[in-house]
Amino acid sequence: MEKYILALDQGTTSSRSIVFTTDGKPVSVAQKEFTQIFPKEGWVEHDAKEIWESQLAVARRAIEKAGIQASDVAGIGITNQRETTVVWDRKTGEPVCNAIVWQCRRTAEFCDGLRRQGLTEFIRKKTGLLIDPYFSGTKLRWILENVPGARERADRGELCFGTVDSWLIYNLTGRKVHATDYSNASRTMLFNINTLRWDPDLLRMLDIPESILPIPLPSSTVFGMTDSSLFGSPIPVAGVAGDQQAALFGQCCFAPGSVKNTYGTGGFLLMNTGDKPVYSDNGLITTVAWGLDGKVSYALEGSVFICGAAVQWLRDGLGLISSAAETEEIARSVENSGGVYFVPAFVGLAAPWWNPYCRGSVFGLTRGTTRAHLVRSVLESMAYQTVDVIDLMQKESGTDIPFLNVDGGASANGLLLQIQADLLGKRIVRPSCVETTALGAAFLAGLATGVISSTDEIEKRRRIDAEFTPSCGEYERRTAVDGWHRAVRSAIGFSKK
Secondary structure (H helix, E strand, O other), X not given: OOOEEEEEEEXXXXXXXXXXXXXXXXXXXXXXXXXXXXXXXXXXXXXXXXXXXHHHHHHHHHHHHHOOOHHHEEEEEEEEOOOOEEEEEOOOOOEOOOEEOOOOOOOHHHHHHHHHOOOHHHHHHHHOOOOOOOOHHHHHHHHHHHOOOHHHHHHOOOEEEEOHHHHHHHHHOOOOOOEEEHHHHOOOOOEEOOOOEEOHHHHHHHOOOHHHOOEEEOOEEEEEEOOHXXXXXXXXXXXXXXXXXXXXXXXXXXXXXXXXEEEOOOEEEEEEEXXXXXXXXOOOEEEEEEEEOOEEEEEEEEEEOOOHHHHHHHHHHOOOOOOOOHHHHHHHXXXXXXXXXXXXXXXXXXXXXXEOOOOOXXXXXXOOOXXXXXXXXXXXXXXXXXXXXHXXXXXXXXXXXXXXXXXXXXXXXXXXXXXXXXXXXXXXXXXXXXXXXXXXXXXXXXXXXXXXXXXXXXXXXXXXXXXXXXXXXXXXXXXXXXXXXXXXXXXXXXXXX
């Protein structure tokens, strides 16, 4: 009897589930958007219960659409928005407050204080991370300090902390398993990526009790079995990885030096660096890629906070488009952006700028600027930010990146990928299955349950959908990028700090 793998892709704006065959072909997809909560300027929250309920609903729907039973599913792979922080009651499963989303900047001033104490290098060597409100540790501390009773309950061992993967594992297993994988743990600013353990020095520094933390495990392993009431029969939860590490795995970037970029809510460029962490001096993050077969792979990462979220803003905030799919046709109606530069710093800037106080800006508007120019400038902003990260990654790693593997929802936009090829001066490669985040989680689960034999088997089945090659000259490219840098510097200059 044929077996399938169910991938739970819990993202920043929606929960999705995809049923894959064991050779990586999608059979069915179900998706549901959920509420985005903005309590204050720069604050972003989610309802953790809505995340769970939406993810469970689409998982059931994907199985139903595939025409299969839970007994046909060999395993579940989870991939998730990473640094988003959830704290809940260990017995009842009730969250103590809304989840604090990775985009949230509420701990920016606390992070400034850590930097003033000279802790930047201390934290970087242990975690591979920069001091930034992006990561979970300072979010968890904020909850313990600001939610009434949370500190006391945590000290009594009554609370659980987790990134979204832990929250899903806990609920899927009927509140029996409180665990995470190495890739998600490495995004908390509490996990030592050299020892693969929660670091006691970091816990003391942030005043976080170890009892609140999940058990860190390899990415490809059986974390537990789902509660029988959820799907009709138990299914192994067997693969877990943060969304960007899962996409790196799904792109078959198994060899050191291989690179992928995901155009999702944010944009994330990762390079596999092999079995040892490579540290950056200029704003790249060192992270665990995955744990597999008793070994750990590491990656260098450049993070961009806003990519697809800017398109969502065009739709929901401005009403300029009715769907993301419209952007390609609208942007193609003009030859270029008409000198308009859009800096999408809604929640600050990530690599290589790392400025949490900068905010979104538009430069170069004239009476001749149209909706199409603004839409095209939003697409170009994704490509410009990727150029900045790749330039830095090549410099830091000492490796020339000959081509770029791409995925994520926005990679379906052919104009975006042509703009990217032009601004990078490099070939862009899009696989036939752009759902590489979910696919990576499925592959990890398949390896853990034995329905997939090896990464060699995975690599042999990879297929390419399209390639995009540069069509402009070096002078045109540099002029455009220089203009982008002027816009970013101006946006930073306008910021409060």
